[in-house]
Amino acid sequence: MVSMEAEMVHSAFQAQRAFLLMASQYQQPQENDVAVLLKPISEKIQEIQTFRERNRGSKMFNHLSAVSESIPALGWITVSPKPGPYVKEMNDAATFYTNRVLKDYKHSDLRHVDWVKSYLSIWSELQAYIKEHHTTGLTWNKTGPVASTASALSVLSPGPGLLPPPPPPPPPGPPPLFENEGKREESSPSRSALFAQLNQGEGITKGLRHVTDDQKTYKNPSLRTQGGQTPSPTKSYTPGPRAPQSHPPQKHAPVFELEGKKWRIEYQEDRNDLVISETELKQVAYIFKCNKSTLRMKGKINSITIDNCKKFGLVFDNVVGIVEVINSKDIQMQVMGKVPTISINKTEGCHIYLSEDALDCEIVSAKSSEMNVLVPQDGDYREFPVPEQFKTAWDGSKLVTEPAEIMG
Secondary structure: OHHHHHHHHHHHHHHHHHHHHHHHHOEOOOHHHHHHHOHHHHHHHHHHHHHHHOOOOOOOHHHHHHHHHHHHHHHHHHOOOOHHHHHHHHHHHHHHHHHHHHHHHOOOOHHHHHHHHHHHHHHHHHHHHHHHHOOOOOOOOOOOOEOOOOOOOOOOOOOOOOOOOOOOOOOOOOOOOOOOHHHHHHHOOOHHHHHHHHOOHHHHHOOOOOOOHHHOOOOOHHHHHHHHOOOOOOOOOOOOOOOOOOOOOOOOOOEEEEEOOEEEEEOOEOOOOEEEOOOOOOOEEEEEOOEEEEEEEEEEEOEEEEEOOEEEEEEEEEEOOEEEEEOOEEEEEEEOOOOOEEEEEOOEEEEEEOOHHHOOOEEEEEOOEEEEEEEEEOOEEEEEEOOOOEEEEEOOOOEEEEEOOOOO
């Protein structure tokens, strides 16, 4: 499984090598042409991410995720003026999963430990290369001919075709995928099959037949006598309340705007490129029903609320008030600077990465589960679970409550 993904990574780097070779021979073309020329790299990145999604039940899921979440680092060629730090951020995203690999195998199979070191070194070496040759962005040849899709085709041989570019690179921080997600996928009905059906869009309703009112048994009791069913002679039929009709969920338009002093980020789906580059102390942020997305917030802001989100990642610098997580599932956040309080309420799955400056943060939780706080230690993170169960006893004058220690 991992070896198959390794071949994909090799192909992705070959595609990038071809692009860099082209850039060394040609002047930078128009933006539209650059978009076309980036297609081979985009395809390889997408292939790797799709491979991970198709193998969520694999025992190697953490390995696959480390690669999938960091491979967008190859998008550094579109980043300016700091492509090197961007690659480091993607490397940090991989570290979230490689730490789990180390945790699982460091005492049982050192091959996995060697794999982690080797894989992370790829991005470290790429950072060094960028720092030496492309410090503020991709360097094109200033004297050669202007690149075009036709002139560069012979150089960009690794890609089968040249179409649109990869999506904008995602922001830093931990990826919006989670430790025990695979376990829940296995225990629930086949979610992959469900998504496959939903992805049909309008086509999913083609096999359905419209049922008119005269065909509905709750509106026409006489229909109950058909097909061998006879109403009970001792009971008269009294229609109950009308059953609610099922409707497809209404699709809301995504929102990403500053409304007065309030940032509204709502209904974002599969977006890993959300960035608020400037914030002010009087501003607040409200994040609502965002799924499989990541948001990077820079600067200092008053407060942040995450409400009804799933598989959502947040990276922020400084919050002077509180960060609240409400009615959500599979949330990850990384504190780059300071935050005094983080509140978690009615949430399943919340992983918090604290910075050195945020170690005095207070974490308040209620009606929540699968919460973990990761604290920086010796250049890495050490994970601590937040207690979910408590024991209470009468000490003679008052009730005393403390976390319950669970063995096993």
